[in-house]
Amino acid sequence: MPYRKIVFANNEVYHIVNRGVADSPIFVSPKEYQRFLNLIDFYHFADLTTNFSHYMTLELKTRELFRQKMKNPLVEILAYCLMPNHFHLLLKQIKDNGISKMLANLQNGYVRYFNLRHNRHGPLFQSMFKAVRIETDEQLLHVSRYIHLNPTTSYLVKSENLLSYPWSSLAEYLHERKPIFTNPSLVLALAGGKKSYKNFVYDQIEYQRELNKIKHLTLENS
Incomplete structure (x- = not known):
């Protein structure tokens, strides 16, 4: 059984990545991407009084009221990106074991959905998600x-x-879309605001220059 060396500590930020088994696709339709985002939104909270399947059967207004009462997060979600065969999350742990609990529920819930939708069995993700503090x-x-x-x-x-x-x-960072569960404020403050962050992201020359410096800090080549 794989053993995780990293210890998740409260108030620390971690870059999380997981891929499909053998780099196989984990999202093949917009509905599946959206399902994963909905699961992130639901399972980043603690003390849930229902499961996600029941939550999604509620009428929209009832679901919105339920969502408004979810005030006890396991993690703070700073950034995310979903790709056809993997996903990235930038998470700050708020509660003990928050990252592990959230990822377990998120991945298990999505695998059940994906397997049912595609009439398949077995694992979808690699056995252990990768994490860097x-x-x-x-x-x-x-x-x-x-x-x-x-x-x-x-x-x-x-x-x-x-x-x-x-x-x-x-x-969401650049105020083109309202955040649902993401909190960009920490990163934007470090960057000096929305405009500065946009320039920072779109600065391809600087990005290429910095890429070699951060390869060991990211998870694509680990």
């Missing part, structure tokens, strides 16, 4: 940019279309 403000900025640039660096979208990629928190 963010140690400095500079690292936090660069890793957030690395996450947000994934759709472009993977040639999924052209750089001019990066902001319209719907499965990333970048549009």
Whole structure:
């Protein structure tokens, strides 16, 4: 059984990644991307009084009222990006074992949904998600940019279309879309605001220059 060396500590930030088994797709339709986001929103809270399946059967107004009462987060979600065969999360742990609890519920819930939808059995994700602790403000900025640039660096979208990629928190950072569960304030404050962060993200020359410095701090090559 795999053993995780990293210890998740409260008030620390971690870059989380997991991939499909053998790099197989984990999202094949917009509905599946949206389901994963809904699961993130639901399972990043503690002390839930119902399960996600029942929550989704509620009428919209009832669901909104239920959501408003969810005030006890396990983690704070700083950034995310969903890709066809993997996902990135930038999480600050709030409660003991918060990251582990959230990821277990998130992944298990999504695998059940995906397997039922595709009439398949067995694991969907690699056996253990990868995690790196963010140690400095500079690292936090660069890793957030690395996450947000994934759709472009993977040639999924052209750089001019990066902001319209719907499965990333970048549009929430730049006030093009209202955040549901993401809190961009920490990273934006470090960057000096929305405009400065946009320049920082879109600065391809600087990004390429910094990439070699942060490879060991990210999870794509680990």
